[in-house]
Amino acid sequence: MAPPLSQRSQSMPQSPIRKLMPYAEQAKAKGIKIFHLNIGQPDVPSPPEFWQAIQGANLKVLEYSHAAGSAELREKVASAYRAMNLPVETKDLIVTTAGSEAVAFAMQVVCDSGDEVIIPEPMYANYIGFSTAVGVRVVPIPTKIEENFALPGIEEFEKRITPKTKAIVICNPGNPTGTVYSDRQLEELADLALAKNLFIISDEVYREFSYLGHPPKSVLQIERLAQHCVMCDSVSKRFSLCGARIGFLVSKNQEVMGAALKYAQARLSPPTLESIGVLGALQAPASYFEGVRAEYKRRRDLLVERLRGIPGVLCPDIQGAFYATVRLPIDDSDRFCQWLLESFNLDGRTVMLAPATGFYETKGSGVDEVRIAYVLKEENLALAMDCLTEALKVYPGTRQAAKL
C-alpha cells in the first residue's frame, strides 16, 4: 500500500483548461480540425528582437542568472515601466519564472496557511491552485455578467473581511472576463485596503490589451497604496512569449521585496537564455505592440458581433485582455465543451472552449457560461463562430427557446 498523499494534493483543482485535452486528442486522431479558443496562447509572432538576442548571445556556459533576475534586465524593465508612467525603480522589482510565479510568491509573502484572500469571480482559475498549494483559502465575490463583470460594490468586500483576510486579488484587465476596472472602482478598493490594512495583489499581465484608448490604471499609480500593493506581470501576452516563462513581481514595499527575494533565492534563478531574449524583446518598437493591439481589437469586434447574432447568447462588453466569458443557452458547459470535441463537427471542424465552471470558486456557478480566448486570426475565428452557431442548433442540451 502506498503512503497517502497530502490533503492539499487532494484539494488541488485540475486545470479547467487542460482537463478536456484527452477529448481534443481523440478528435484530432479522427482528423477533425480544432479551433483552440480554450487557452490564452496567441498566434501572434514574438518580436524578431527576441530571437535576435538569443541568436546573438554566444554563450559557452548557460549559467544561473541572479535570483532576482540580471541587473541589466531589472534596470531595463524598471525603465520600461517608467515610460508607461508607472513609478518603478530597479529595487522595486524581481524577475520571476513567469507571472505564475509572481502570483505564487505574492501569496506566500502575504499569507500563512489558513489565511484568506478575497477574489472577484469568475477568476483566473490558477489563483485557486496557487492558493491551495500554500494552504490559503479563496473567498470569492460573485460578479454579474449583466454588469460586464464590473468590480462589486465595496460593501461586498467589507462583509467578507475577517481577521484571516490578508489580501484582495484582482486581475485587470480581467482573465477570464475581458473587463477593465474603472478608476473610481480602483480608488474605492484602495481606500478599503488602507482602511482595513490589507494588501491588493494586482495581476496586470494584460495591461496593454485595453481597447478603451488608454491602459487601465495600475495599482502602482495609486500613490497612497504604495505600501499596500503588489503588482504581478509577465512578458507572455504582451510579447507573445508564453513559453519564455519570464515575469515580474513589483512592489514599492521593500519588506515585500525582501521577502520575495528569499522565495526567489530558494529556487535559484529564472531561465537565463529566455531572460536574454526578453532584453531583446524590450527593444521592439512601439509599432510592434500597436499592431498587436489593433489585431486583437479587430478580433474582439468580430467575436462580439458574431456572438450577439446567435439566439440565446449573452455576450457582455469586452474592454480588454483577449477573453470573453459569455452565457450560452445550454444545460451544462462542461458537458457542452466535451460534446463539441466528442460528438460534433461542421465540415470536419470544431471549436474548443473552456467551461466557465473552472473559473468560479462557488460551486454551481458558471454552468451556462464558457470562456472564449480570441487568440486566432479573424478567418479562423469566423470559422470557429460558424461551428459554435451550428453546434448550439444541434446540441441536445440547448434550451429550446434558443433553438427556434
Add this chain to the structure above:
Amino acid sequence: MAPPLSQRSQSMPQSPIRKLMPYAEQAKAKGIKIFHLNIGQPDVPSPPEFWQAIQGANLKVLEYSHAAGSAELREKVASAYRAMNLPVETKDLIVTTAGSEAVAFAMQVVCDSGDEVIIPEPMYANYIGFSTAVGVRVVPIPTKIEENFALPGIEEFEKRITPKTKAIVICNPGNPTGTVYSDRQLEELADLALAKNLFIISDEVYREFSYLGHPPKSVLQIERLAQHCVMCDSVSKRFSLCGARIGFLVSKNQEVMGAALKYAQARLSPPTLESIGVLGALQAPASYFEGVRAEYKRRRDLLVERLRGIPGVLCPDIQGAFYATVRLPIDDSDRFCQWLLESFNLDGRTVMLAPATGFYETKGSGVDEVRIAYVLKEENLALAMDCLTEALKVYPGTRQAAKL
C-alpha cells in the same frame, strides 16, 4: 503602516550562499579577483548540441509547452533513464522548472502544512526554504564529518518518526557533502520507508558525478520502493546548464504523478526554448560527460590533497558531486567567509566559500565548517587553495595550534 507579512516569510531562510554577495561586490569594486567556490556553478562548457538545437529551432511564436513538458522531451528523457538502468516509462515523469521545482512539488504532493520531513544534515540549504514556503517542518539528523557524512543508523531515523512524518529526503551524491550513500544503507532506508509507510524523496541531480567507478544506486532501482519514492533530477549539473531551469520529477507511483501534474498545470509550463535545447543536449555523446567527470575527478584530487596539507583542516573522503564540506581551524565560518571578502587578499586575489551553518537546520552546527564547490579549473583551484592556506595563517579567528 504597511500590513504585516506572513509568518512563513519571516521564517524563510536567506540563502547562505547569496547573503555574502554584497561583500563580494565590494571586493570586486576594489579590484580584487574572487575565486567563486561558494556556488555550484560549473565553468564547464554546455554541450554544443544544446546551442545547435536552440539555433535550429526556427520558431515564430514561443508557445507554452505542455504542463508536463513536451511529449518528445518526456519520451527521450525516459529512454535516457532506461539506458542508465533506471526503470522509467514516459508516464513516470514530468518536466519541471529545474530540480528546485521538482523538490518543491514533491514536498507539496506528500506533505500538508504542519507535517514533517526527516533530512540528514548538513543538507542542501534550499530544502529548508522549500519546506518553510509550504509550512513543512524539517527534522534534521546530524551526520559526522569523521564518518564522511555517511547516512546515520536506521535507529536515528526511527526515533524521529512521528505521526506527522511524511517523508525522508536524501541527496545522493550529496550536496553539500560529496558523500555517496552505500547500497546497503539505501536498502535499509527502503525497508524503513516500507515498514513505516513513508515516502523517500531522493534528489539525484549529481548522479553522474560519482568517482567510485559507477553511479550510486538510485531509489528507482529498489523495486519494492516503487510506490514509496519520488526522484528529483535536473540537467543543470550534468550538462552544465544551470540557467536552463529544466528538471524532472520521477515516480512509479501514478497517484504521485497525477498530483504533481496538478501543481504543474497551475504554473502552466516549463520554459519552452530551453526544453528544445535540452532535447539537443540529450544527443551529446557519452564522451561529453566522461570528459566532464574526469575533469571533476582531477579537481577533487587536487582539492583534497591541498586541503589535507593545511594544518588543522579536516577534509573527509569525497566520492561524488562537486562539493566538499570541510572543517577549518576557525572560530566562526560566517565571520571567516565574510573576512575573506572584506579584509583579505593574496596578490589581489581571494576566495569565496559558503559557511556551512546555512546547511544545518540545527542551530550552532557547522560553525567551523565551510562548503567548497570545486567548480573551477585546476589552475584557479590551486590559486584559490593558496589563498585559503595563507588566509588561515593570518585570520584573527584561526585557532592557535593551527597557526603554528
